[in-house]
Amino acid sequence: MSVSVVSPVFIGRREEIASLAAPMGRVQASEPAFVLIGGEAGVGKTRLAGELTARASEAGFLVLTGQCVELGAEGLPLAPLVDALRMLARTTSPELLADALGQAGARLSRLLPELAPDGVVRPAGQDMQTAQLLELVLGLLVRLSATRPVMFLIEDLHWADQSTLELVAFLARSLRAARVLLVATYRSDELHRRHPLRPLLTGWERSRSVDRIELRRFNRGEVTAQLAAILGDLPATGIADVVFDRSGGNAYLVEEIAGVVRSDGDPADLPPSLRDVLLSRVDGLSPQAQRLLRTASVAGRTVPDRLLAAVAGIEETELFAALREAVENHLLLVDSSGNGYSFRHALTRDAVYEDMLPGERVRLHAAYGAALAGDPGLAGDEPLLAAALAHHWYAALDLPRALPAAIDAASHAMASYAPAEALRHLERALQIWPRVDDAGQRTSLDQVEVTRLAADAAYRSGAVGRAQALLADALAELPAESDPARRALLLEQYAAAQRDSGLVSEAVASLEQALALLPAGQPSRAHAVVLASLAGALLRRADMDGAAETASRAVAAADAAGARDVQAHVAITLGSARSYLGPAEAGLGPLRSGVQLALDLDIPVTALRGYINLSDVLELLGRHAEAAQVASEGLELAVRAGLARTMASYLIGNQAEPLLRLGQWDEADRLTAEALKTLPEGVFGATLLQLRAELAAMRGRYDDAARELRDARRAMGDTTDFQFTYPACYASALIALGQGEPSAARDALATALAGAAIPGAARYAWPVLWLGMRAEADEATRSRDRREEVPAETARRCAVLAQVAAGLEIPAPPSRGYQALVAAEHRRAVGADEAEAWSAAIAAWQETGEPYQLAYAQLRLAEACCAAGDRQSAVRPVQQAHAVARRIGAEPVAAEAAALARRARLSLDLAKTGDEPTSAAQPEPADDFARFGLTEREREVLLLVAAGRSNPQIAQVLHISAKTASVHVSNILAKLGVSGRVEAAAVAHRLGIASQSPV
Numbered sequence: 001m002s003v004s005v006v007s008p009v010f011i012g013r014r015e016e017i018a019s020l021a022a023p024m025g026r027v028q029a030s031e032p033a034f035v036l037i038g039g040e041a042g043v044g045k046t047r048l049a050g051e052l053t054a055r056a057s058e059a060g061f062l063v064l065t066g067q068c069v070e071l072g073a074e075g076l077p078l079a080p081l082v083d084a085l086r087m088l089a090r091t092t093s094p095e096l097l098a099d100a101l102g103q104a105g106a107r108l109s110r111l112l113p114e115l116a117p118d119g120v121v122r123p124a125g126q127d128m129q130t131a132q133l134l135e136l137v138l139g140l141l142v143r144l145s146a147t148r149p150v151m152f153l154i155e156d157l158h159w160a161d162q163s164t165l166e167l168v169a170f171l172a173r174s175l176r177a178a179r180v181l182l183v184a185t186y187r188s189d190e191l192h193r194r195h196p197l198r199p200l201l202t203g204w205e206r207s208r209s210v211d212r213i214e215l216r217r218f219n220r221g222e223v224t225a226q227l228a229a230i231l232g233d234l235p236a237t238g239i240a241d242v243v244f245d246r247s248g249g250n251a252y253l254v255e256e257i258a259g260v261v262r263s264d265g266d267p268a269d270l271p272p273s274l275r276d277v278l279l280s281r282v283d284g285l286s287p288q289a290q291r292l293l294r295t296a297s298v299a300g301r302t303v304p305d306r307l308l309a310a311v312a313g314i315e316e317t318e319l320f321a322a323l324r325e326a327v328e329n330h331l332l333l334v335d336s337s338g339n340g341y342s343f344r345h346a347l348t349r350d351a352v353y354e355d356m357l358p359g360e361r362v363r364l365h366a367a368y369g370a371a372l373a374g375d376p377g378l379a380g381d382e383p384l385l386a387a388a389l390a391h392h393w394y395a396a397l398d399l400p401r402a403l404p405a406a407i408d409a410a411s412h413a414m415a416s417y418a419p420a421e422a423l424r425h426l427e428r429a430l431q432i433w434p435r436v437d438d439a440g441q442r443t444s445l446d447q448v449e450v451t452r453l454a455a456d457a458a459y460r461s462g463a464v465g466r467a468q469a470l471l472a473d474a475l476a477e478l479p480a481e482s483d484p485a486r487r488a489l490l491l492e493q494y495a496a497a498q499r500d501s502g503l504v505s506e507a508v509a510s511l512e513q514a515l516a517l518l519p520a521g522q523p524s525r526a527h528a529v530v531l532a533s534l535a536g537a538l539l540r541r542a543d544m545d546g547a548a549e550t551a552s553r554a555v556a557a558a559d560a561a562g563a564r565d566v567q568a569h570v571a572i573t574l575g576s577a578r579s580y581l582g583p584a585e586a587g588l589g590p591l592r593s594g595v596q597l598a599l600d601l602d603i604p605v606t607a608l609r610g611y612i613n614l615s616d617v618l619e620l621l622g623r624h625a626e627a628a629q630v631a632s633e634g635l636e637l638a639v640r641a642g643l644a645r646t647m648a649s650y651l652i653g654n655q656a657e658p659l660l661r662l663g664q665w666d667e668a669d670r671l672t673a674e675a676l677k678t679l680p681e682g683v684f685g686a687t688l689l690q691l692r693a694e695l696a697a698m699r700g701r702y703d704d705a706a707r708e709l710r711d712a713r714r715a716m717g718d719t720t721d722f723q724f725t726y727p728a729c730y731a732s733a734l735i736a737l738g739q740g741e742p743s744a745a746r747d748a749l750a751t752a753l754a755g756a757a758i759p760g761a762a763r764y765a766w767p768v769l770w771l772g773m774r775a776e777a778d779e780a781t782r783s784r785d786r787r788e789e790v791p792a793e794t795a796r797r798c799a800v801l802a803q804v805a806a807g808l809e810i811p812a813p814p815s816r817g818y819q820a821l822v823a824a825e826h827r828r829a830v831g832a833d834e835a836e837a838w839s840a841a842i843a844a845w846q847e848t849g850e851p852y853q854l855a856y857a858q859l860r861l862a863e864a865c866c867a868a869g870d871r872q873s874a875v876r877p878v879q880q881a882h883a884v885a886r887r888i889g890a891e892p893v894a895a896e897a898a899a900l901a902r903r904a905r906l907s908l909d910l911a912k913t914g915d916e917p918t919s920a921a922q923p924e925p926a927d928d929f930a931r932f933g934l935t936e937r938e939r940e941v942l943l944l945v946a947a948g949r950s951n952p953q954i955a956q957v958l959h960i961s962a963k964t965a966s967v968h969v970s971n972i973l974a975k976l977g978v979s980g981r982v983e984a985a986a987v988a989h990r991l992g993i994a995s996q997s998p999v
Contacts, residue, residue: 005259005330007229010051011251012222013044016213020052023181023211024059027149032175034182036204039215040189041347042252048215049153049185056151056181062144063151064088068159070300070346076387077161077418078111080154081137085112088144100143103640104136110416113382130163130460133417134170135642141171145179156346157186158197162420162461169200172210176677188214217249226251230258242267246277252345256281259330278351285325288314292322293331297353298364302335302342304380310371311364339380366396373401386412390425394432403432404443407450410457419460426454448474452490459497468497485526488514492530499537502718507537523560531557532570539577542722542758548577565606568597572610579617580763582811587617604641608634612647615654620763622813622848624658631655649675649684656691661814663851663888665695683724686715690727697734698852700892705735726752726764733771738892740933742775742782746797749775753804762809766818769808773801773825780829782932785987786977790831798829817844817853824860834864835873842877852893855884859897866904874900879910932975941968945981946988 023033035052037045053063064087066080085108089097101108101115109116144150154160154168171182191198204210218226224240235243239261246267247253257267259281282290295312296303309319323341326332335342343349353361369392372379379385390409393402410425433439433447440446455470471494478487491514499507511534518527531554538547551574558566571594579587595610611634618627631654638648652675656668672688672695680688689712696705709731716724729752736745749772756765776798780790805822809815824837838861845854862878865871878901885894901908934942937958944954955965969981978984 005230005255005262007226007255009229010047011226011229012218013048013051013215016048016215017051019211019213020055024056024061027061027151027179027181028059030177030179032178032180032182032209034172034175034204034210035184036201036210036212037183037185037215038188038201038212040217040250041187042250042345043215043217044251045185045187045215046155047251048213049155049183052183053151053153056149059149061149061151061181062147063153065153065155068154068156068161068164069302070156070159076384077163077413077416077421078133078167080160080164081167082111082381084152085115089114100140102139102143104140104642107132107136107642108140130166130417130419131646132642133163134167134174137167138171138174139639139642141175141180142178149179149181151181151183154182154184157184158190158195160197161418162196163418165196165200166420172204172207174678218244218251218254219249220244223247223249223254226254227258227261230255231262235261239267252347253277255330275351275354278348279355281329282331282348282352285329285331286322288318289322289325289329292319293326293352294356294360295364296332296341296343297349297356298361298368301346301349302340304340304378306339307368307371307378307380308341310375310378311367313367337380362396365392366398368392369396369398369401369405387421387425390428394428399432400436400438400442403429403436403439406432407443407445407453410453414457414460419457420463423454423457423461423463423466426450426457430454448477448490451477452493455493455497459493459500464497464500468494468501471497484517484519485524488517488526488530491517492533495533495537499540504537504541508534508541511537523557525558525561525563525566528554528558528561528563528566528570532566532573535570535573535577539573540721542761544577544581548574548581551577564597565601565603568594568601568603568606568610570594571597572606572613576613576617579620580811582809584617584621584811588614591617599637604637604643605647608638608641608643608647608651610634611637612650612654615651619654619658619661620812620814622850624662624849628655628658628662631658646680646684649680649687653687653691656688660691660695661848661850661852663884665699665889669695682715682717683719683721686712686724689715690724690731693731694727694734697731697738698892699889700738700895702735702738705731709735722752722755722758722761722764726761726768730764730767730771733768733775737771737775737778740778742778745771745775753801756804756808762811762815765808766810766815766822769801769805770818770821770825773798773805773822773829776801777825777829780831782977784831785932788977790829795830798826802826813844813848814850817841817848817850820844821853821857824857828860828864833868835861835868835870838864851884851888852890855881855888855890855893855897858884859893859900862897862906863900866900866906871904871906874904875906878904878906879908882908883910934972934975938968938972938975941965942972942984942988945969945972946985948985 020035023035026033037048039045053065057063064084066083066087069076069079088100089112092100097115098105098117105115105117141150141152152171154164157165157168160168168182168184171180175182186197186201191201205212220240223244224235227235227240227243243254243257243261247257256277260267263284282293285293292308292312292314296308299307299311309316312319314322323332327334327341330344331348332341333344334340343352356364369389372385372389372392376382376385379388386405386409390402390405393399393405396402406425406429410422410429413419413422413425429443429450430447433450436442443450451470451474455467455474458464458470459467471490475487475490475494478490491510495507495510495514498504498510511530514530515527515534518524518530531550535547535551535554538544538550551570554570555567555574558564558570571590575587575589575591575594577587578590579585591610591614595607595614598604598607598610611630615627615631615634618630631651635648635651635655638651652671656671659665659668659671668691672692675688676685676692689708693705693709693712696702696708709728712731713728716728719725729749732748733745736742736748749768752765752768753772755761756769758765776794780794783790783794801822805819808819810819820837820841820843824834824841827834827837838857841857842854842861845857858877858881862874862881865874865877878897882894882897882901885891885897898908900906940958941954944957949957951965951969952962954960954969955962958965973980973984976984976987978987
């Protein structure tokens, strides 16, 4: 056997290896890392990756590797993941493998059957989603990394299919606090302007968490060292210069030219083109070996040995002689499985393949297709078979065979969580269809059905616009005399794409058109499906009456047709509609039955929708603890089903919200923070961010609240769904009121208040209405503090809000609590006797068990009692307001209660409730002037103004210029609405802070 042309020692790359040590160290310290290794073909990416895997193994890493496969335009779906799973399965004991896979084993078996529990592969369900696969792989890596650090190497990312790119992008942004090192190599010279990898690389370049290494070519000294290592001695004088000149420092070309030098050839005689350099070594082989290499190149970079033998069609003795010759000359390698061969470098395979005549390539592709069709076991792996057949028949120009093969490949791709690849196969089938006379007979389908399947693949891959266009084509192609049920189901699918494009009214119209096609009085599955979709669309359009009536009809149709999956889905819609129509309890029965049926049928997506809606209705009813428990149960299912970043975000929000209402703020904070580490997108992330914004505002952390709310609005996008828009308006107004800006709060609430009468929106409208009336009350109180008349406009706005409140539904106890707050704020705004109204609000919130609103109402009752001169009656409520607010962390309410107690000389000691009011602990003065919107510095300046200090004296005390002090005083006068320093001091004295020692 000849001497290897591969250097036995690792040459150069000291800087690169040093830079790789940092991410490895981070992973060992429980922080994930992502490394990209780019460079031109042959520059040494694979060798560097191999050195990295060796070092990782020595450091105790579990190393998993996978390679993207170039197989026509479609690629092989998730090939590197399948490689990694196979490696894991074959190197891990069954017990440890079962522990690591957990619930993911059944679903991942669609990719690799040997992972199936008890050897039974779980069939693809109707609710299968690509997002589930991403979650399952993430969970598997996290579990593996709990035992030892993991390195997942993906080679040749430039050949990756769309699903693999989505997986890598997902892992890059979602791995958090896991000991996982993700490494990917790619050819930088393959990335044309529209290559799908380019936008991902652009995004990763901006991320500080991604380490990117671009391999350069070897310099002259490194080429000399590489030659010396390959030849076993320093090259003869001048040889290194010639090799460096001819190779340009490309490591693979150096190896190829070294083979010529080792055979006593002259490197200077090599042809100038890269392709010819590579082929020069092939030309030195026997004709039999050359023919075998050409045959192998048509299969791709790797080919199973039995398949190669079947296609080559030569005697076994000649076959092995030719294989040995190709292996000894380092053109082919025995692959890692030991059951096939691969080209040592893709450049050689490309050169051999492109050197063949077109007719020769077509003949060999046809031979591969015939061999695989005759004996599917020759493919080696079942997932490879369908894609390989589609590729070879198409490349062989055998369109009649390529057509059914493409459809079969699409079916396998859909079952393997790769809808984007399924779409490409189906679109190719649609291109071929008109050129195959007996297309329908060969596929047992018609063109309309193939178009529908393509639309389904587009929809599942997120290309909703493409799905809509394909369905429009299918509807146009469907003959007018066709089965009405078929057209109706196509319209239902079309409506789903319209709905998810934001065209809800158009979706309703399409569904009504579909329903009109179906014969009345003849319930069928088509009836049930269309009615269920129509009920859901009406629910999205906030037509609760229509949704409930249509859902009832859908339930009856599903029962008659025995469509149990539809029964589960529509029961949940019916329960949601009935709950929002009221009484809310009316929807609990259908919701619970829908969840249970979905669980029995093993439809996790439907069951999770039920858990979300059931916990939401329980929260609507004010049954906070029960709502949190139901959401927790749903969350367990979401994790098992691989939906932790999508539907689980809703469930975490539905678990955190009742905890927020119950005053368990630290737990709500922890839950939402942990969930956001997985970077949920769109409305899934907005749900969590809105809750965090509200929590931060109630805690008085207004900058944090504003940041969370800004992120939430960005995540929401253009949605007009009131369950997102109303809470966003509420949080915005809460921030503004906390910062003493009632007019800004009024502006924030304007849009929501204009739509407060939307059917079903009462639950979200009541809190908004409360803050609207509170803003008016704060504005009126500010006017009275200035000894001004309350503007007539304030009274007019209060009357409008009161009228809206009078016409708003009261679906549950929390809404009654907000109704009481609105009434009490109204009385505060107009200066009427408030005590009775605040007492009613306290009673309402005691019934719901929500401490924040309770503390606020107690504070306002104490304030009203003090204003009426009844200090004794103010003692208990101010003490309770302060104690409750301090317990839950509502610092603004606690501080305002303390400020009131100090001004009215009331004790905050609950143990002294029966005693005569005494002086209280002194709070920070800042909170007394929150209603005026004064900054911290302006409040400091006001204390000094009240103490009689001049501008120069203020400047001296605060270490600022006299001009700056003058600006602060002017701003204070404007915000307080007073004409001079004396009036400003009077306001400070009236509110009881002037006795504070000035700064």
